[in-house]
Amino acid sequence: MGSVRIGLSQFFSITLLFELGTALVVNLGVLSGKDAWISILLGGLAGILVFLGYAYLYWKHPDLTFAGYTTKILGKAVGIPVSIAYIILYLNLAARDMRDGSTMLAMATMHHTPLFILSTLMILSAAYVLHKGIEVLTRTSLVFLLIVLLIGVFSTIMLMLSGSINLNRLLPVMETGIQPVIESVVRQNYMFPFGEMVCFTMLMPYLSNVRKGPWVIMGAMATAALLLSFTMALNIAVLGADIAQRSPLPLMPAISKISISDFIQRVDIFVVMVLIIGVFFKMSVFFAAALIGISEVFKLPYRKMLYPAALLILLISMLDARSFIEHLNEGGKLLYTIYPFYMLAVPGVLILITAVKGHFSERRPG
Amino acid sequence: MTARHGSSGRSEAEAAGGRREGVERRISPVLGESLRNIQAEVGYSPDIKIREVRLGSSPGIKAAAVHLSGLTDTQALNEFVMGSLLQNTDLLTDDPAVHLPDLLLGRALEIGEASIMDEWHDILIAILGGDTAIFLDGYTDVILCATRGGEWRSVSEPTSQLVVRGPKDGFVESIATNISLVRRRIHSPKLRMETMKIGSETRTPVVMMYMKGYASDDLVGEVRKRLEKVAIDEVLESGFIEELIQDKTITPFPTIYNTERPDVVVGNLLEGRVAVIVDGTPFVLLLPAVFTQFFQSAEDYSQRFDIAILMRIVRYLSFVVLILGPSVYIALTTYHYEMIPTTLLINLLSQRENVPFPAFVEAMLMEVAFEFLREAGVRMPRVIGQTVSVVGALILGSAVVEAGIITPIMVIVVALTGIASFAIPAYNMAIAGRLIRFAFLLLAGMFGFYGITLGLIVMVAHMNSLRSFGIPYLSPFVPLSVRGQKDTILRLPMWLMNTGKSPQQMRAELPKSMQVTTGHEATLSPAIQKNEELQQKRREEDSDEQE
Numbered sequence: 001m002g003s004v005r006i007g008l009s010q011f012f013s014i015t016l017l018f019e020l021g022t023a024l025v026v027n028l029g030v031l032s033g034k035d036a037w038i039s040i041l042l043g044g045l046a047g048i049l050v051f052l053g054y055a056y057l058y059w060k061h062p063d064l065t066f067a068g069y070t071t072k073i074l075g076k077a078v079g080i081p082v083s084i085a086y087i088i089l090y091l092n093l094a095a096r097d098m099r100d101g102s103t104m105l106a107m108a109t110m111h112h113t114p115l116f117i118l119s120t121l122m123i124l125s126a127a128y129v130l131h132k133g134i135e136v137l138t139r140t141s142l143v144f145l146l147i148v149l150l151i152g153v154f155s156t157i158m159l160m161l162s163g164s165i166n167l168n169r170l171l172p173v174m175e176t177g178i179q180p181v182i183e184s185v186v187r188q189n190y191m192f193p194f195g196e197m198v199c200f201t202m203l204m205p206y207l208s209n210v211r212k213g214p215w216v217i218m219g220a221m222a223t224a225a226l227l228l229s230f231t232m233a234l235n236i237a238v239l240g241a242d243i244a245q246r247s248p249l250p251l252m253p254a255i256s257k258i259s260i261s262d263f264i265q266r267v268d269i270f271v272v273m274v275l276i277i278g279v280f281f282k283m284s285v286f287f288a289a290a291l292i293g294i295s296e297v298f299k300l301p302y303r304k305m306l307y308p309a310a311l312l313i314l315l316i317s318m319l320d321a322r323s324f325i326e327h328l329n330e331g332g333k334l335l336y337t338i339y340p341f342y343m344l345a346v347p348g349v350l351i352l353i354t355a356v357k358g359h360f361s362e363r364r365p366g
Numbered sequence: 367m368t369a370r371h372g373s374s375g376r377s378e379a380e381a382a383g384g385r386r387e388g389v390e391r392r393i394s395p396v397l398g399e400s401l402r403n404i405q406a407e408v409g410y411s412p413d414i415k416i417r418e419v420r421l422g423s424s425p426g427i428k429a430a431a432v433h434l435s436g437l438t439d440t441q442a443l444n445e446f447v448m449g450s451l452l453q454n455t456d457l458l459t460d461d462p463a464v465h466l467p468d469l470l471l472g473r474a475l476e477i478g479e480a481s482i483m484d485e486w487h488d489i490l491i492a493i494l495g496g497d498t499a500i501f502l503d504g505y506t507d508v509i510l511c512a513t514r515g516g517e518w519r520s521v522s523e524p525t526s527q528l529v530v531r532g533p534k535d536g537f538v539e540s541i542a543t544n545i546s547l548v549r550r551r552i553h554s555p556k557l558r559m560e561t562m563k564i565g566s567e568t569r570t571p572v573v574m575m576y577m578k579g580y581a582s583d584d585l586v587g588e589v590r591k592r593l594e595k596v597a598i599d600e601v602l603e604s605g606f607i608e609e610l611i612q613d614k615t616i617t618p619f620p621t622i623y624n625t626e627r628p629d630v631v632v633g634n635l636l637e638g639r640v641a642v643i644v645d646g647t648p649f650v651l652l653l654p655a656v657f658t659q660f661f662q663s664a665e666d667y668s669q670r671f672d673i674a675i676l677m678r679i680v681r682y683l684s685f686v687v688l689i690l691g692p693s694v695y696i697a698l699t700t701y702h703y704e705m706i707p708t709t710l711l712i713n714l715l716s717q718r719e720n721v722p723f724p725a726f727v728e729a730m731l732m733e734v735a736f737e738f739l740r741e742a743g744v745r746m747p748r749v750i751g752q753t754v755s756v757v758g759a760l761i762l763g764s765a766v767v768e769a770g771i772i773t774p775i776m777v778i779v780v781a782l783t784g785i786a787s788f789a790i791p792a793y794n795m796a797i798a799g800r801l802i803r804f805a806f807l808l809l810a811g812m813f814g815f816y817g818i819t820l821g822l823i824v825m826v827a828h829m830n831s832l833r834s835f836g837i838p839y840l841s842p843f844v845p846l847s848v849r850g851q852k853d854t855i856l857r858l859p860m861w862l863m864n865t866g867k868s869p870q871q872m873r874a875e876l877p878k879s880m881q882v883t884t885g886h887e888a889t890l891s892p893a894i895q896k897n898e899e900l901q902q903k904r905r906e907e908d909s910d911e912q913e
Contacts, residue, residue, distance in 0.1 A: 125820045132831040139830040139844045276819040
């Protein structure tokens, strides 16, 4: 897989940023009302369990990407079409994320700039960064994770000082029992954002430490679950479940409650920055996963397909839906129809085959 | 001097000689012939001085001392070369078995450094460098006396990197003086130097200096390799070398540090870096250089550590203000005015009422005007300096505001950015910031904070892709090294910085990604490769011409 090796701290940061990504600003776990934070935690737990499966596959094939071991396990005739299907998934996810990001941005601040222009700028930046290599992407994520966390700490302190947090809004916990929480987890939270970790199966061969690597990624996932849960709890504590549920970007109105002696006020631009950073890195990771897949399946140099793929993502994101509502509906549908197939079924089959094969090949010499 | 340079220089000299009629390019046993050849070779230049003497009692042996006036130390020449040559006449015998040059070198000459040579080209270069050559009738061996000297600027306070507390001496243009300034501070046999001549026409002496055992052998080897690869006609300043040996040329960020201060060079040598001293310039190159280094000043170590940390934070902050100041102002006033406190916003709007331009145009105008002012201030003769500052202050300060072209707050923003650019200790980093500022201005004018954020991501990614001799440019932040943080934004007190470990041990503990990697042939600057091709072509043309 080349000589590029990416350190654990960088993998931690890219995973964390990837997970926080868009999830930090949207109303995650909204189906469970004010218990959203619980469903996020449960979703994180489920996501980590699913990731253990990916980690198992990685440990069995530490030098191969998902496309690599799929072809190895299933044979060329089945493996290559499956790999191509994954490449399409990643391109689609990248495009969807970009559409999410640019639309939210247009909603939040850039009211008059065309979506296409916003997306073009974003995809060009991503293409530049990926042109420099995946290592550069992960290193850059380290710097911007720091910025996102700083903004988080600053906003939290400011919210506290403004006296906008009312923890009573979170009570009573599980008012209508555990059912809505579970429903939310099943419908959304284990998949978004945690199931999307499937694209890391393309990046993991770059890990510098085979044994510890997946655990670090899981640690980042757990951290992400805690941070997301905390943010959602904060949103609800500031806005109340009702407003938080109705707002497409609840973090924005929550942060705009910050007001310190009429000087520090309306700092929601920080949320916009977090949104931009999050979308950028999430989209870039999908983009990178797709590129690695393309270069592996079609035996093309990595950089050659960079700009064609960028154009493809840009077009998919533009033609994906006629309106944001349609885009969101489509996303909600994909979340429990198509994605489980990619994120659970195929890896599940691979794990099964690998385990059975391993079982038999172990027994033979004995 | 590397072998390759010698040969390439010679082939060109031969080509030049071939065109002139009747010049023999060798030392002749007949003295007059040798002298004529020398004069013909340099085109009968008036500064070549030939002093013909007769050694011993009459008739004696004809001899001639050849030197270049202005480049030689006249006192040494008079006292120790000519004086000893003419006084020690009793040594001379007519015995043909005695080899006269050896005899003179061994018994007569009082000068500290002298040698015997018979290679035409080397002798010529030595004379052109300021040495004195003694030709003896009947011998093809020539005595070369090291009489290099002449006028140089004396050691004075550095003009580009000032400190309140710290040594006040700075490098000068003479490489020998510069080396001595470093030597004077390190009394250690571990201080090693390698000298080479770079530039096929200028033949500029270049010294690579490092501390054995501190600088890794890989790094030293890599620097040596890259210096040897430099093929260029002239080296007038260390910038010529810098551009040709750095990892990558297409970036505004400097990846090699330069300094006028001997104490900085010494400190960096002891940190395991390599210094490259070029004759004819007071600016010494230090490599590898990472981003944080450009924000350090020699004074950080003379002041108390807490004060040093404050000063460093101020410098980083000034860099942020430099690149983002005007663009954040534009983004705020054009796209995100809800962020500005209401009273301030009303104030701003009332100011902007009379101004015909959008904030972006306003900022562009002022920034460009400020760059004019700064460039004029640097280049113009000192005498009219007052005029520019008065005119600049009046025009850019109050007249533009009164004329209703620019808002007062924009003047404040631009002035702040200007001041911030002067707070960065390294001039080349400040220029990089000034350049990047315009890109951010454009992004902010078109996309507000969205453009600024994406611009920042791309900028950080670009910096992450940079390497200076294999060291990641943003280390020790990315890749993160906790031990490396001791001397970055922070400057821990000396007793905490000194871990009591030898540098070898410390380097062994560094993570893999922090260590110097070799094998940069692929990433070598394209200029080197291009230059090499050019040189190759020129050599081929030369040989064609001769045929």
